[in-house]
Amino acid sequence: MRHWIRLTAVAGLFAFASFAHAQNANLLWYDKPATDWEKEALPIGNGRIGAMVFGGVDSERLQISEKSLWTGGPGSEGGYDFGLPAESQAELMRSIGKQLAEGAQLKPEDVAKQLGRKMHNYGDYQSFGDLILERETDGTPVTDYRRELDLDSATARVSFKQGGAGYRRDYFVSYPDQVLIARWYSTSAQKVRVRFAVPDNRTREMRVAGTGFTVSGALKSNGLRYAADLRVILECGTVTADGEALRIDTECPFTVVLAARTNYQMKYPEYRMPVGDPAAIAFFENAAVGNRHYQRLAIAHKQDYQALFQRVSLTLDAGAPKMATDKLRAQYGSGNAVADRQLEQLYFQYGRYLLIASSRAGSLPANLQGVWNDKATPPWNADYHVNINLQMNYWPAEVANLPETALPLFDFVDHLVPPGKLAAQRYFGAGGWTMFLNTNAWGYVGPIDWPTAFWQPEASAWLALHFYEHYLFSRDTEFLKQRAWPVMKGAAEFWLDALVTDPRDGKLIVSPSYSPEHGPFTAGASMSQQIVADLFTNASVAARLVGDKAFAMRVDEALAKLDPGLRIGKHGQLQEWKADLDDMKDDHRHVSHLFALHPGHAIDPAKDAALVAAARATLDARGDASTGWSRAWKINFWARLRDGDRAHRLLEGLLRDSTLPNLWDTHPPFQIDGNFGAAAGMIEMLLQSQNGEVNVLPAVPKAWSKGSVSGIRARGDVTVAIDWDHCGATRIALETGHDGPITLRSPMLMDPYNVKVDLSKKPKVLNNAGAMVAFEARRGGRYVFTRAASVPCAGEKP
Ligand code: FUC
Numbered sequence: 118m119r120h121w122i123r124l125t126a127v128a129g130l131f132a133f134a135s136f137a138h139a140q141n142a143n144l145l146w147y148d149k150p151a152t153d154w155e156k157e158a159l160p161i162g163n164g165r166i167g168a169m170v171f172g173g174v175d176s177e178r179l180q181i182s183e184k185s186l187w188t189g190g191p192g193s194e195g196g197y198d199f200g201l202p203a204e205s206q207a208e209l210m211r212s213i214g215k216q217l218a219e220g221a222q223l224k225p226e227d228v229a230k231q232l233g234r235k236m237h238n239y240g241d242y243q244s245f246g247d248l249i250l251e252r253e254t255d256g257t258p259v260t261d262y263r264r265e266l267d268l269d270s271a272t273a274r275v276s277f278k279q280g281g282a283g284y285r286r287d288y289f290v291s292y293p294d295q296v297l298i299a300r301w302y303s304t305s306a307q308k309v310r311v312r313f314a315v316p317d318n319r320t321r322e323m324r325v326a327g328t329g330f331t332v333s334g335a336l337k338s339n340g341l342r343y344a345a346d347l348r349v350i351l352e353c354g355t356v357t358a359d360g361e362a363l364r365i366d367t368e369c370p371f372t373v374v375l376a377a378r379t380n381y382q383m384k385y386p387e388y389r390m391p392v393g394d395p396a397a398i399a400f401f402e403n404a405a406v407g408n409r410h411y412q413r414l415a416i417a418h419k420q421d422y423q424a425l426f427q428r429v430s431l432t433l434d435a436g437a438p439k440m441a442t443d444k445l446r447a448q449y450g451s452g453n454a455v456a457d458r459q460l461e462q463l464y465f466q467y468g469r470y471l472l473i474a475s476s477r478a479g480s481l482p483a484n485l486q487g488v489w490n491d492k493a494t495p496p497w498n499a500d501y502h503v504n505i506n507l508q509m510n511y512w513p514a515e516v517a518n519l520p521e522t523a524l525p526l527f528d529f530v531d532h533l534v535p536p537g538k539l540a541a542q543r544y545f546g547a548g549g550w551t552m553f554l555n556t557n558a559w560g561y562v563g564p565i566d567w568p569t570a571f572w573q574p575e576a577s578a579w580l581a582l583h584f585y586e587h588y589l590f591s592r593d594t595e596f597l598k599q600r601a602w603p604v605m606k607g608a609a610e611f612w613l614d615a616l617v618t619d620p621r622d623g624k625l626i627v628s629p630s631y632s633p634e635h636g637p638f639t640a641g642a643s644m645s646q647q648i649v650a651d652l653f654t655n656a657s658v659a660a661r662l663v664g665d666k667a668f669a670m671r672v673d674e675a676l677a678k679l680d681p682g683l684r685i686g687k688h689g690q691l692q693e694w695k696a697d698l699d700d701m702k703d704d705h706r707h708v709s710h711l712f713a714l715h716p717g718h719a720i721d722p723a724k725d726a727a728l729v730a731a732a733r734a735t736l737d738a739r740g741d742a743s744t745g746w747s748r749a750w751k752i753n754f755w756a757r758l759r760d761g762d763r764a765h766r767l768l769e770g771l772l773r774d775s776t777l778p779n780l781w782d783t784h785p786p787f788q789i790d791g792n793f794g795a796a797a798g799m800i801e802m803l804l805q806s807q808n809g810e811v812n813v814l815p816a817v818p819k820a821w822s823k824g825s826v827s828g829i830r831a832r833g834d835v836t837v838a839i840d841w842d843h844c845g846a847t848r849i850a851l852e853t854g855h856d857g858p859i860t861l862r863s864p865m866l867m868d869p870y871n872v873k874v875d876l877s878k879k880p881k882v883l884n885n886a887g888a889m890v891a892f893e894a895r896r897g898g899r900y901v902f903t904r905a906a907s908v909p910c911a912g913e914k915p
Contacts, residue, residue, distance in 0.1 A: 142437040142459065143268035143466050145780060150174060150264060150275075154491045155787045156777045157443075159266040159273050161297075163290040164477025164525065166377050167488030168248075168297055170288050172264035172275040179248040179288065179299065180491050183343070184481045185381035188318070188493075189240015190559030191388050192339040197238045199386070199536045200553070200563020206232060207546030214628040214640070218617055222637040225568035228629060232544075233566030238339075240557055242484060242499035244491045245377055246315040246332070246345060250299065253308040255280050268463075268470045271422040272415075280305075291418040292477050295402050298418070299373040300411050306354075311373060312362035313345055318493055325358045329403070333396040341389075342380040346399035349373055350408055372411045376402040383481065383528060385535045385560045425473050428518040429828035431465050431799075433458035433821050443778035450773050454820070460772060461799070467780050468796025471789060472513055472522045481558055482525040483510045487789040496786050501529075501556045503576035504633045505707070509746055509790040511583055512716065512753070512797035515590040516804070518828050518836070523587060530580050530604055536560040537577060541611045544574075549611030551577045572631040572638075574615070575645050577608040578652035582716065585655045589832040592855045594662065602663045609656040609668075612649050613675055619695075624680035632693050633707045641695040643710035646682025651717045653679060683713060683720070683728060690738060691731040701738040706747035708739050708754070715753045718807035722759050729758060741767055745775035745782040749794025756801035756816040764802050765818035771795055803839060806831035810889070813839055813849050813863040833859060835894075844910035849902045853894040858883060860891040861902070869905035874898065 151157035151171045158169035158180070167182040191197050209231060217223065262277040276285040282305035290297045301307060313332050315321050320334035329348035335341060347363075349356045354367025365371055378395035382388060406414065435458035438445050445460050475487030485506055486499045501507045507526070514523040537550030540562040545551070552562040554573045564571045584601035587593070616625040619641060626641035627649060636642075653676040660669035686697040693699050693710040711732055713719035720728045736754055743751070748771040755764035775791060777783050782791030802816045803826055811831045817824075827838035827850075834854035840847045846865040853859065867888050874880060876898050884891040894900070904910075 140437055141267065141269060142432070142435075142462055144265055144437070145268070145442040145463070145467070146263060146265035147172075147443055147778075148262055148264075148441050150262070151779075154180060155781070157779055159264065159779055160471065160474060160487070160489050160781075161266070161271065161273050161288055161290050162474035162488045163292040163295065164473075164475060164488065165295070165480035166290050166297055167475065168288065168290060169489055169491065170264075170273040170275070172273075174259050174262070174277060174279070175252060175254050177250040177275070177286065179297070181245040181248055181297065181345075181375070181377060182242075182488055182490050183245045183377045183379060184484075184488050185379045185383075185558060186243040186245050186336070186341065186343055187240045187381070187558040188243060188336055188338045188341075189238045189557060190339055191386065192341065193238035193240070194338065195238060197559065198563075199539070199559070200234060200561045200565070201536065201539050201543055202234065202563070205542070205546060206544045210545055210629070213638075214617055217630070217638060217640040218619055218626065218628045220621070222639050223629075225572075225631065225638060228631075228638045229566050229568040229571055232564060233568070233571055234563050236565050239498065239500075239561060239565075240339070240559060241494050242486070242490050242558075243318075243336070243493060244316055245343065246313055248297075248299070248347070248373075248375060249312050249314060250301070250373070251310045268426070268466050269423070270419050271426070271470065271474065287415070289415070289418050290474075291414060291421070293417045293421045294406055294414060295376065296406055297375040297377070298411070298414055299375075300370060300415075301373075302370040306368045307365065307371075309365045310359060310362050311347070311349065311365065313347060316493055319343065323361045325361065325363065328356045328363070330361070330363065331396055331400065342395050344378055344394075344396035344399045346376045346396065346403045347373065348403050348406075350411070370411070372414075374403055374406050376400075378402075381558065383532050383558070385532055388559055422473065425519055425521065426469060429469060429826070431462055431826045432824055433462050434823040434825075435459040435462060438463065442780065446772065446776060446778060446780065450769055458821070461768065464772060464776075464780060465796050465799050468513055468792045469517050469519060471792050472510075472517070472519055475789070476510075476522040476525050478521060478524040480525055482507065482529045483789065483793075485788050485790070496788075497555070498557065502554060503552065503556065503580065504554050504570070504573040505709070505746065505750070506788070506790045508579055508583065508716070509749065509794040511793070513793050513800070515586055516797055516800040516830055518830050520587060520591060523583065526583060527587070527600060530584070531600075533560060533562060534604065534607055536562045538607070541615075545611070545615045547611050547614035549577075549609065549614065550607040551611045551615075569634045572629070573633065575627070575648040577611060578648050581605040581608040581652060582655065585659060586832075588659070590830055590834065592834045597659060598663050602659055602665070605652065605656050605659055606665070606668065608652055609672055612652065613671060616649070616675065616679070619680065622680075623678070625675060625678045626680050626695070633709045635705045635707050635709075636694065636698065639694050639696065641680050641682070643682040643684070643691070643693055643695070644712050646680045647710070647713040647717055647719060650676065650679055650681045650719060651712070654719070681713075681719065682710070685727060685731045688738070689731060689734045691728065691735045699735075699738075703738070704740045704743070706743045708735065708747070708750065711735060711754055715750070715757045715801070720757075721808045722757060723808065733758060741770050742774070744784045745771065745788055745791030746784065746794055748775055749782070749791040749798060752795055752798030753801050756798055757805070757807075759816050761802055761816035761818035762820075764798065764816050765820050768795060768799065800829050804829050804831060804837055806833065806835070810860040810862045811835055811837065811851065813837070813846055813861065813865070814841055817841065819843075833857065835859060842910060847904045851894070851898075851900045853898045853900070854896060855894075856896050857894060858891060859894040860884075860889060862889045863902075864888050865902065865904050866890055868908040871903045871905055873901040873903075
């Protein structure tokens with residue numbers, strides 16, 4: 118009898134799976150197992166632990182990563198110096214800066230020869246290992262195979278039928294329990310062998326005991342210790358040791374729990390836990406899971422994840438895809454508009470999913486590959502590039518209502534400040550803190566010696582912007598005081614010391630200065646100036662808010678003399694350099710001199726027609742085709758230029774040419790920044806707030822003729838929902854977390870509309886003109902604006 122109930126329950130699960138499949142717009146699904154890690158396997162993660170699920174029928178491979186498992190750094194043979202020279206380079210820096218400020222141009226190779234530095238024990242992000250589950254099978258044909266990633270529950274699933282039996286497997290990585298869970302169901306008995314393989318660049322000790330095993334050891338290069346602790350939870354049957362593996366023999370569903378740890382600690386200069394054994398931590402994590410039933414683990418995971426994921430919904434009026442995701446992507450742009458919208462909706466939520474899966478508090482931030490890596494020497498070390506890539510990873514955090522995912526970034530930047538102070542001193546003889554183009558898990562803050570990619574001392578200022586934006590979105594003054602201000606002030610102190618006077622016009626400029634990965638070294642390249650201007654503008658406001666008036670005045674004085682880096686050149690373009698050097702045939706992927714348009718806000722599309730035209734000319738000259746992240750940035754640029762169709766064209770290019778079958782962005786190779794940059798860009802098309810207004814549907818493309826979005830965020834602690842049709846917004850709902858004035862802009866407000874307010878007191882209207890209404894919002898207020906039924910909206914679709 119008991120047996121019968123068990124099998125019915127399992128069969129029910131299969132029925133449920135196909136039902137969910139038909140309804141769920143937030144599902145990636147495939148009809149074959151993955152063979153290629155980069156293109157096909159499906160990512161799951163809890164920010165710290167990542168796994169790539171292959172979905173093999175007889176042999177399942179879960180390739181595991183743990184964010185802190187890095188070679189290099191302290192403990193490496195031959196030592197580690199954080200990229201910092203023993204001797205001061207300030208004299209040399211000054212003399213190069215002076216030559217450039219006097220008008221010289223230098224080849225990047227020449228500067229790299231003088232100021233570059235060989236990467237020494239920089240290290241690589243590592244694969245943690247492979248969890249392999251092999252099952253005994255009768256070898257009869259497999260039918261009804263499906264592999265899926267359910268973004269609603271952050272669960273990967275595999276199901277198939279064989280020899281009259283049904284099989285289903287669920288995989289997720291739990292943030293509350295800090296373990297990876299694999300759950301296998303079948304309507305028949307299962308015999309499965311479980312083992313864990315690690316790469317050979319580490320020592321390895323294996324202990325099999327009872328229903329589990331521990332694999333532990335240390336990386337040979339730096340002694341960083343690691344441990345995986347695995348247990349099998351059975352409801353019936355047996356688990357026995359089989360050499361270094363476990364053998365499961367059961368008629369019930371069973372659960373495999375994996376804990377993975379290192380003794381890394383994000384703390385300069387040791388980067389090791391002072392005490393604490395990763396094997397013991399992993400053991401206790403698994404002990405805490407104990408024999409808890411799978412359902413309880415799954416519910417805890419789901420509740421934690423959905424509290425973040427479900428804040429935002431987006432529909433482009435398309436419903437759930439009817440095609441497998443690889444086919445959906447392959448057919449994209451070939452004329453099936455409904456399927457195209459389905460892919461776009463899915464891709465947007467996938468960006469949010471990936472950010473939750475690769476960035477949660479208590480670990481390192483999302484690197485170039487998020488948290489997923491299967492190599493000992495991944496591309497660019499799978500590190501943190503700070504001349505666009507790390508910043509782009511976090512563009513969705515605030516607008517897509519996932520501010521918690523930015524906490525690892527803030528912690529990471531905090532730990533860079535102490536070595537960053539040494540970088541400011543040793544390289545520039547300056548106060549404050551800075552760093553160069555790339556960094557690792559080990560506080561690397563010096564330059565490297567790759568001529569076209571080693572220079573970005575503006576990175577500290579750019580990273581400080583993320584702290585300030587977190588304040589703007591949350592209005593959390595404690596955060597501003599305690600966390601944002603010290604980072605911003607340190608970055609500003611650096612530039613107050615490091616700026617030089619341009620002998621040609623008396624303006625304050627950055628020198629040496631280099632427009633990312635492009636052109637010669639000069640003085641005062643546009644991006645350098647725009648980033649410093651952005652920092653000083655924000656610091657001036659923030660200093661007053663935290664009561665540091667004296668510093669505000671210092672910043673204001675410098676700001677008045679600072680070259681803002683906004684010049685229109687002879688081709689009508691926004692100049693990349695202070696001198697008019699642009700080549701309009703050049704299609705280089707970096708368009709960094711548009712920083713003031715995005716992520717900065719110095720170019721206000723509503724006010725600066727000339728700069729807007731110049732930015733357009735620049736983007737037209739560079740063209741749309743590019744690498745993944747570059748296309749993603751251009752979505753944001755065009756959205757800020759209020760050109761929805763062009764932004765959408767960039768999104769189309771990204772999905773068509775820079776997206777893999779598992780919907781990962783490819784540079785190539787796989788680089789996760791494009792996923793994040795594009796998700797953020799899709800919000801920029803629907804909502805902008807960088808210039809003091811809540812601007813609704815600033816760049817909605819014709820292709821999105823009907824849709825609905827909710828839960829997205831505007832600066833000022835405003836949560837926004839919008840419904841629209843081909844005539845524009847039909848309903849705008851604002852939820853306000855703080856008291857204070859709000860300016861809402863939408864063409865909908867030009868026609869008759871209705872307002873509903875969920876407050877006893879009517880809001881005080883400050884201004885109501887044309888497409889804009891300004892009012893005093895209240896904390897906890899909800900304001901719903903709807904287009905009046907009398908407003909004509911002719912025609913179906915344009
Ligand atoms: C920057 C980019 C490259 C690549 C690398 C990881 O240097 O210019 O295209 O994305 O980061």
